[in-house]
Amino acid sequence: MRPFHQQPDGLAQDGALAQQSAALVARLRVRKPRVHCITNTVAQNFTANVLLAAGCLPSMTLAADEIAGFVHSADALLVNLGTFDAERRAATAIAVDVAVREKKPWVLDPALIEASAPRAAFARALLARRPTAVRLNGPEFAALAQGAALEAFARAQATVVALSGETDGISDGARTLAVANGDPLMAKVTAMGCAASALIAAALTVERDALSATAAALTLIGVAGEIAAQTAQGPASFAVNIVDALYRVDAAGLAARARISAAKVS
């Protein structure tokens, strides 16, 4: 099996999947889910603004004596490993315990694990706690999957895995979807992937099928990226535009632009 994200067929739109993704944005704005984010200091501000633009309510505390309460009050949890200090690790252990115990959806973003053995070990331990979804980039996937293909890895870990790339591949081990929305400028803005992971956490609160929710969140940010690129002068105006687009895009606009489809495995 070829790695999913090289699948050219992923570029087409499946109408039913597009409608399903589009419906998500409307539900987020009604539900206004609380998303608690353990994320790195580089990403915190942008992630909070992305969540607010999409209609969600972010919180970000890491203090060991209050994070349990925040996760308990939240509808979903994001764990991003982008900065990796002792306090964040302690907070993560507590937060994941609460999420698992209370059956809240949670997302793991194993940022930059390919560059750090202790971080990779921590990511593996978190993966064993069965996050609802995992979103990662190619080098991170390679470090975790150790040669396994996307679908086999998702099956082995019993989670939804979203592999970002020119075309995103999302698999729950049985089904695999492709999302072809996005723009190359997304890779020139720090924390774009972290923010996408936060949107996945939000999406999981309004859609019980984790595969659909994950794909819908990536469709949403990908479409916003395409809208943003139309008037961007560079990566910073692109970052401004993408948050504005997340705020303005509606279900009809999303349905028209979504390039989501079931993936063929060759």
Added chain:
Amino acid sequence: MRPFHQQPDGLAQDGALAQQSAALVARLRVRKPRVHCITNTVAQNFTANVLLAAGCLPSMTLAADEIAGFVHSADALLVNLGTFDAERRAATAIAVDVAVREKKPWVLDPALIEASAPRAAFARALLARRPTAVRLNGPEFAALAQGAALEAFARAQATVVALSGETDGISDGARTLAVANGDPLMAKVTAMGCAASALIAAALTVERDALSATAAALTLIGVAGEIAAQTAQGPASFAVNIVDALYRVDAAGLAARARISAAKVS
């Protein structure tokens, strides 16, 4: 007594109060006060840029062995509880001691205390140190005031209390002002309230009457928000515009737009 921020009369302009608020922006740009900010990592960058745009000089260190020196050199102190780690708590204790001892104005922003009992307890202990002003949102006010009305709470705590809302209510226990400036997009940008609290700290350095200073700072950011909304395409361009507007607005523009008035208590 009804909660102040439901007061429809707050929408009018009292000319003398508007002139007084407008004069503040000019004085800030001449005085260029140093404002030391203990604030959360989500808010630090935006808060620093808001202060710089208004003509102030921000500093942000939290290190226990240097914060006393920074507060001593500063003209005012902001204590925001938005992230609540051990180092921030230790830094806060030292910083407030210096501010109280040296009679420097300081502002408490008890962010998100409604979601965390330890944070609320910490906020109550800080309130007992008599901050010059407290700025908070509705749920935070409810958690602290426990049923008391704005004016009664301000009187009991012997501080100026600014309750943000569609119309802001500001009271020192004897007098109450209403500021009706602002835009709904302000609630869609993370750290907007934290930045408003930082501007209050700055305003307290150029106006001895803490009630007037607090109301003037909220008028300034509210007017900047209205200017920002005119050309915003969403919350991120709004955030860019509001900082630009804080930099560009002058006393005449502020006086023309200020909707500040004495509040009637029904």
Added chain:
Amino acid sequence: MRPFHQQPDGLAQDGALAQQSAALVARLRVRKPRVHCITNTVAQNFTANVLLAAGCLPSMTLAADEIAGFVHSADALLVNLGTFDAERRAATAIAVDVAVREKKPWVLDPALIEASAPRAAFARALLARRPTAVRLNGPEFAALAQGAALEAFARAQATVVALSGETDGISDGARTLAVANGDPLMAKVTAMGCAASALIAAALTVERDALSATAAALTLIGVAGEIAAQTAQGPASFAVNIVDALYRVDAAGLAARARISAAKVS
């Protein structure tokens, strides 16, 4: 000798130096150097986006058990003292050891040392490790140089020293260059100097002569600032524009605008 940055002759362009600086931007985009940044939480997001826009790959971790690996994988290191907590100090000690041992270029930005004796002491200890370059503002230079002129201080410390100002002065103790590019709005955006220091670290990976590399990086950000100012409405749109300009400017545009020259010492 007068302090260098008061040198009016610094405004002219030396064609060969301008061409040399312009070539840098092209090499950065080909080499895509990894720059590990120990920088303050106020500056992290902006610094990462500045590096990405210039074609570099930033990383920012501070964890004691992984920073050695990150610095080892990086092409250059930035040490900025803008926030000064215990974890950052521990991380700095490890990171500088790796950089010195592996002969990687590293840059010291002794932010705000004039305001804090412990921070100044830490900066002096780092200076003794012989950073490849030091970038600082006037008050920081005054605190470190204690009356010495730029060239004498650079010679005594055996490093390249870049003193930011209306005209930047850059000296390696034998040669001194002046860069007159830039815009006053650069001083109204937090972390602009930190980002400039990060670009110096990046430049040192593609140019062995540390004096030329440092001057080229300051020319790059100064020219980007001039382009940014053309359409800025205030400091926040300026900050967006400067990142966009760093992304868009090419060698020809840089060569045309560079105002770099050898400095005369009077």
